[in-house]
Amino acid sequence: xxxxVVVLDNGGSTCKVGVNLKHQPHSVxxxxxxxxxxxxxxxxxxxxxxxxxxxxxxxxxxxxRGYLVNSELEREIWARAFRSVLKVDPNSSSLLLTExxxxxxxxxxxxxxxxFEDFGFHSCLRVPAATLAQKAHCQDQPGIAANRAAxxxxxxxxxxxxxxxxxxxxxxxxxxxxxxxxxxxxxxxxLKELVSxxxxxxxxxxYLMEHIKEQACFVSTDLRADLHISRARQSPNRREYVxxxxxxxxxxxxxxxxxxxxxxxxxxxxxEKSSEQVLMMNNERFLVPExxxxxxxxxxxxxxxxxxxxxxxxxxxxSLHPLLLSNILLTGGSAACPGFAQRxxxxxxxxxxxxxxxxxxxxxxxxTCAHRGGAxxxxxxxxxxxxxxxxxxxxxxxxxxxxxANDD
Amino acid sequence: xxxxRPSKRRSTRDKKTSQRVGLVDKAERQxxxxxxxxxxxxxxxxxEALGHLSDDEFRLDDSDEGAQIGEGRKRxxxxxxxxxxxxxxxxxxxxxxxxAFSTLLDEAELEDAPEDGLSYLTAAAASSVYPARxxxxxxxxxxxxxxxxxxxxxxSRKCFxxxxxxxxxxxxx
Numbered sequence: 001x002x003x004x005v006v007v008l009d010n011g012g013s014t015c016k017v018g019v020n021l022k023h024q025p026h027s028v029x030x031x032x033x034x035x036x037x038x039x040x041x042x043x044x045x046x047x048x049x050x051x052x053x054x055x056x057x058x059x060x061x062x063x064x065r066g067y068l069v070n071s072e073l074e075r076e077i078w079a080r081a082f083r084s085v086l087k088v089d090p091n092s093s094s095l096l097l098t099e100x101x102x103x104x105x106x107x108x109x110x111x112x113x114x115x116f117e118d119f120g121f122h123s124c125l126r127v128p129a130a131t132l133a134q135k136a137h138c139q140d141q142p143g144i145a146a147n148r149a150a151x152x153x154x155x156x157x158x159x160x161x162x163x164x165x166x167x168x169x170x171x172x173x174x175x176x177x178x179x180x181x182x183x184x185x186x187x188x189x190x191l192k193e194l195v196s197x198x199x200x201x202x203x204x205x206x207y208l209m210e211h212i213k214e215q216a217c218f219v220s221t222d223l224r225a226d227l228h229i230s231r232a233r234q235s236p237n238r239r240e241y242v243x244x245x246x247x248x249x250x251x252x253x254x255x256x257x258x259x260x261x262x263x264x265x266x267x268x269x270x271x272e273k274s275s276e277q278v279l280m281m282n283n284e285r286f287l288v289p290e291x292x293x294x295x296x297x298x299x300x301x302x303x304x305x306x307x308x309x310x311x312x313x314x315x316x317x318x319s320l321h322p323l324l325l326s327n328i329l330l331t332g333g334s335a336a337c338p339g340f341a342q343r344x345x346x347x348x349x350x351x352x353x354x355x356x357x358x359x360x361x362x363x364x365x366x367x368t369c370a371h372r373g374g375a376x377x378x379x380x381x382x383x384x385x386x387x388x389x390x391x392x393x394x395x396x397x398x399x400x401x402x403x404x405a406n407d408d
Numbered sequence: 409x410x411x412x413r414p415s416k417r418r419s420t421r422d423k424k425t426s427q428r429v430g431l432v433d434k435a436e437r438q439x440x441x442x443x444x445x446x447x448x449x450x451x452x453x454x455x456e457a458l459g460h461l462s463d464d465e466f467r468l469d470d471s472d473e474g475a476q477i478g479e480g481r482k483r484x485x486x487x488x489x490x491x492x493x494x495x496x497x498x499x500x501x502x503x504x505x506x507x508a509f510s511t512l513l514d515e516a517e518l519e520d521a522p523e524d525g526l527s528y529l530t531a532a533a534a535s536s537v538y539p540a541r542x543x544x545x546x547x548x549x550x551x552x553x554x555x556x557x558x559x560x561x562x563x564s565r566k567c568f569x570x571x572x573x574x575x576x577x578x579x580x581x
Contacts, residue, residue, distance in 0.1 A: 061451050062506075070506035102528040104516045106507075164533075174526050178533045181449075189448040194548070197575075206451075227549060283548045296540030298448075299441040308533040 004093040005378035006086065006121075008078075009129055009371040011098075012063045013159035013184060013333060015045065016371035017081050019088060020096075020378040026371055027085050031077060032061040034207065045077040046085055053250045055243075057207040066100045066160035066183070067107045071114045078119065090119040094387060096378045098129040098370060101163060101177050116393045123387040125377075128172050130154035130165035132373030133331040137363060139376060144359070146327035153309065153324040155344070156370075157334035159184040162292060162305065164312040166324050176315035178308045181300065182292050184334045188213050190298065191288045199280055200243070208252070212241050212279070213288070215254045219339035220286040221346060230283040237285060240278040248276075289337050293347060306347035313352075325352060326359045336366045432558045432577045440558075440577055546570045 009016035011031060018026025029046035036043070037056040051057070062074035082090055095115055103111075108126075115124045134154050138147045146152050150170040156163045160183045166176040192209040196202050202209055216239055220226040230237045244252040257280070291297050293304040303311060309328070313321050328348075330341055341360045349358055363369040377383055432440075507515075518527040544551040544563035551561035553568065558577035562568040 059451060064451075064509040065449060067509055067512075069509050069512065072506065102526070102531050104512050104518075104528065106512045106516060177526075177531050179531045180533045185451075186448045189450070193448070198547075231549065287543070287548050294536075294541060296536055296538070297543060298445065299540075300445060301535040302533045303536040307536055307538075311533055 004088065005096055005383065006082070006088060006090070006093050007096045007371060007374040007378050008081075009098045009132070009368075009374060010063075010068070010074075011129075011159060011333075012061065012066055014367070015077065015081060016368050017086060018371065018375060019086055019093075020375050026368065026375075027081075028368060029081070029085070030059070031063060031074075032059045033073060033076065034059045044080050046080070053244070053246070055205055055208050055246070055250075058204075059207055063160065065181075066158070067103055068111055068114075069107070071110045071118075075114060075118050078114070082119070090121050093122060094378075094383075095119075095121045095124045096374050096383065096387075097124060097126050098132065098374065099126040100160075101128050101130075101165065101172065101174065101179075112393060116390050121390065123384075123389040124393075125383060125387040127374070127377070128165065129158075129370040130156050130163060130331070131167055131170060131172050132377060133329060133363070133370040134167045134373065135170060135376050136369050136373035137327075137329045137361065139373075140363060141361065144327055144361075146323045149323065151320065151323045152327035152329050153312070154329045154331060155305065155309070155335065157183070157292065157305075157330065157332040157340075159333060162308075162332070162334065164305075164308050166312055166316050166320070168316075168320060173316055176312045178312040178315075180292070180295060180302050180305065180308050182295055182298075182302075184210075184213075184332075187217070187288050187291070187334065190291065191217070191284060194284045194288070195279055195281065198284075200277065202279070208244070211251065212254075216241060216281055216285050217289050217337055218286055219289045219293075219337050219343045221339055221342045223286070223290065226286055227283060235282055238280065238282045239285065240280050243277045243279055245276060289334070289340070292334065293343060304347065305344060306351055309348060310351050321352075322356045325356045328358070328360045330360065330362045331366045331369050333367050335362065437559050437577070545575060 005020045007018050007020055007026070013031060014028050015031045016026055016028050027046065030048045031045070032048075033042040033044050034048045034051065034057040036051070036053070037058075042060070043051055043057075048057070048059075060070075060073060062068060062070040062072075062077065064070070068074055082088055097111070097115065099108075099111065111126070112124075115121050131154075133156065134150065134152050137152065138150055141147055149168070151168045152166075154163075154165045154167055156165060162180040162182055164176075164178045164180075166173045188206065188210045191213050192202050192206060195209075226237065229235055238257055239254055240257045241254050242249070242252050244250050287297075291300075293306065295302045295304060302308075313324065316324065328344070330344070334340075341362045345358060345360045348360075352358065365372070513528065516528075518529050542551045542561045543549065544567050545560040546567035547563060549563050551563045553562045553564075554560070555562060555568065555571060555576060560571060560575065560577075562571055
């Protein structure tokens with residue numbers, strides 16, 4: 001049994017990967033392959049980070065709606081990550097892998113095949129990312145009463161969806177897990193749809209739109225007031241994104257519009273002098289993340305985040321409610337949107353009894369928080385006890401092969 | 409006899425026009441809304457998918473799963489003789505290519521899960537107790553009006569004009 005554990009937080013958007021023994025910074029790179037127009041070979045995983053040109057990159061991702069579906073593509077990305085980024089031999093190490101709750105049997109099978117048959121890991125443990133994030137949070141803030149019981153409510157606003165996961169004694173309470181089918185990908189596509197309709201057609205530029213979203217979007221804490229001030233011609237919420245032209249800049253940048261044109265504020269402006277293309281954004285900046293708090297805006301028949309937390313509490317024993325509410329942890333890339341925590345607190349406060357204290361915490365690193373917790377778990381003896389060994393898989397896997405043969 | 413009378417009185421032009429600009433009913437509106445949500449979950453839109461194909465060699469295939477684009481080299485092997493029984497799991501996977509999550513979800517038949525079982529389906533957040541808010545489908549601000557034809561929200565005559573010219577379901581469906 002080797003001590004080396006590869007900790008891999010396999011998210012819909014990015015892979016967070018590292019080895020527990022070395023205290024080197026882990027690496028974060030896109031979980032997908034990107035194809036640049038006109039080039040034959042797609043860029044795999046971390047190669048995309050080195051690629052400065054964000055436009056005309058089309059991405060293929062192995063993860064669909066949060067679950068691994070394309071194991072061939074994932075194998076390419078992992079192979080590069082293990083060999084070139086981490087420089088480890090899977091045959092002599094174990095794997096700690098995150099997996100979304102309630103994975104379908106078919107997805108679990110694909111993952112197990114990939115881990116044991118394709119890469120040949122010694123042993124593997126699959127855990128929901130939320131419990132790992134909670135573990136890191138416990139270490140960060142031991143002062144919080146609920147953390148001493150390893151208890152808290154994790155809001156994982158990821159790329160594919162948003163989960164509300166109550167955690168007690170370092171284990172997720174499955175009866176309380178709630179999912180909203182809105183994640184960063186949907187928000188990006190929604191922003192893309194809006195700006196393509198209102199100003200410049202960006203439908204081909206998903207990868208670039210993701211960067212624009214990260215820079216421009218914020219969560220409104222007072223929607224009514226923000227909408228009111230956005231109506232003004234010189235609204236302080238207006239921003240323009242200078243699109244990459246491939247000569248002066250390859251990524252583009254955000255700026256506050258200098259001189260508002262006399263015409264409608266919504267028109268894309270082409271400056272005669274510099275001939276730069278700018279994308280004008282106004283209320284899109286906060287109406288896009290808004291759908292996470294009110295999915296009805298998009299026609300999705302699901303509760304907003306604050307209500308989903310209340311629904312999650314209904315699935316948990318009442319005596320845990322005060323502990324869970326006092327320790328709400330926000331993780332995931334979408335939670336990094338400015339104003340997220342304040343808005344959630346403002347929405348949630350009126351929905352729960354005023355006897356309960358509501359505490360919302362945001363780690364410094366909402367994206368890699370789960371990975372950090374994973375490294376903690378991998379270092380503890382609990383990992384070795386809980387992990388499934390390749391031997392166990394081979395026995396079980398053989399049984400599975402037999403059932404398939406019988407079906408034939 | 410009595411049922412046929414009104415249609416005799418109406419001119420054919422009236423009938424044609426009313427069919428063309430007819431209301432989009434509730435089911436169709438719902439269908440359009442869910443199609444849009446699906447589109448928002450897509451990795452790449454149709455244009456990009458086509459661009460991807462034209463870069464590689466273009467191949468026609470009888471199956472219509474979008475996820476298979478770019479896997480042409482491997483499919484050709486298995487696709488030549490569709491009637492042949494495949495023996496190994498490896499070949500099977502190679503032939504079919506990756507499945508979309510919705511396909512896997514259908515195949516898992518979670519509706520038949522045991523009573524105590526919590527599943528992917530039960531974990532979805534239930535619908536909100538509050539009514540949906542109304543935003544203008546054109547400019548995004550609070551909307552007061554509704555398009556009678558397709559039910560989209562609009563805030564002003566100006567936005568409604570833009571809506572009828574570009575987005576009204578009459579044209580998109």
